[in-house]
Amino acid sequence: MLSWTLTFLVVALIAGLLGFTGIAGAAAGVAKILFFIFLVLLVVSAIAGAVRGRTPR
Known part of the structure; x- marks a missing residue:
């Protein structure tokens, strides 16, 4: 999902430079x-990992 965010960001930058x-x-x-969906999923994943007692790698 992060790759889609970066793809749309690049498209937006190129289109902005060209005047579209x-x-x-x-x-x-x-x-x-x-980006915000990715951020929410990251936070949910971190909380779920903390509840399970796992440490981040």
Whole structure:
């Protein structure tokens, strides 16, 4: 999922440089949403690991 976030971020940057503001805004929005989903999953995973008593590797 992180790779999709980075892909949409790169698409947004390239589209922004070329002047496609609508496409850049949409790609940046998708990248932002995917980033926050990834962040929430990371936190949930860390909490689940702590509850189970495992230490991070």
